[in-house]
Amino acid sequence: MATAVSFTASSIGKKYVMAVSGIALFGFTMAHMAGNLQVFLGRERFNGYAATLHAMPAVLWAFRGVMILAVVAHIVTSVQLALRNRAARPQGYAKKQSLATTYAARTMVVSGPILFFYIVYHLLHFTFNTLHPNYEVTDLYSNVVASFRQVPISVSYIVANACFGFHVFHGAYSLFQSLGVNHPRYNGALRSLAMAIAVLVTTGFIAVPVGVLAGLTK
Ligand code: HEM
Structure with a gap:
């Protein structure tokens, strides 16, 4: 236990x-993206998928618990690492670096912060339904389509999901x-792999608002 605590207190442990x-969060987003894309398979299929998720509240809440822990760990640790980096160079750089890092x-x-505010907005929009114009409890398909037919909502999702891609x-x-x-010989390939993953998730998420605006849903 003491070893685990001192490991997570070290910079490498925090990384x-x-x-x-x-x-863990990326795994959630991939599954979420696959679920969202079912909107293009029609109302019944998409609402059936949502109903299946909500039919198992214990599993849903266990999963949400893990995700909440992961979000808290990710944010708290990122702030700790940023503060530690700043403390390591209190003068700041004499000349601003433009290195890739x-x-x-x-x-x-x-x-990171844009994503945080996006997720708060997104939960109020589709999970707590406080920001939805006319929410139908049993018809998630209509909720998604009615929302993304409003250009400002679609644009805000497209911008936020592009930020998500960068992240x-x-x-x-x-x-x-x-x-x-990390090896000079493989770094180019690793960068391309990271780019391919980012393009995949961004395209998958943005497809929903773009598809609704393009009239691909009824
Ligand atoms: C255009 C892109 C997206 C669309 C259309 C979308 C759509 C939705 C919908 C319809 C729900 C409600 C699901 C339900 O009640 O069954 C939902 C929930 C959620 N979404 Fe998204 N989403 C998008 C992107 C994202 C991204 C990028 C993230 C995170 C980085 C995210 C995180 C969440 C979370 C945490 C929930 C709550 C899940 C739960 O109830 O446990 N979403 N989303």
Whole structure:
């Protein structure tokens, strides 16, 4: 126990916490994306999928519990690492660095908080239904289609999910480095892999608002 605590207190331990919680959250988003895309299979299929999820409240809440823990660990650890990095160089850099690492870190500092506010908005929109214009409890399909037919809502989702893509790209690349997969010979390939993963999730999520606006849903 003491060893686990001192490991998570170290910088390398914190990077592992970021990696493990990031992988758990990424797993959720892949499953979520696959679920969302069923909107293109029609009302019955999509509502059936939502009903199946809600028919198992114990499983749903166990899963939500793990996700909440992962989100809290991911955010708290990212703040601790940022504060630790800042404390390590109290003067700041004499000349601002434009290295890839600095750029990636800055991207995370911007995309992370945007994502946080997006998720709060998203939960109020589709889970707590307080921001939905005319919510139908048993018809998630209509809720999704009616929402994304409103251009400002679709645009806000498209922008937020593009931010999510940047976050996944830099997150995946730094995950490889944290796990020690870091060699000049493979770094180009790892960057391409991180980019491919980011493009996949961004396209999958953005497909829903874009598809609704394009009239692909009824
Ligand atoms: C355009 C993209 C997205 C669409 C259309 C979408 C759609 C939805 C819908 C319809 C629900 C309600 C599901 C239900 O009540 O059964 C939901 C819940 C949720 N979404 Fe999304 N989502 C998108 C992107 C994202 C992203 C990028 C994240 C996280 C990074 C996310 C996180 C969540 C969470 C945490 C929930 C609550 C799940 C639960 O009830 O336990 N969503 N989403």
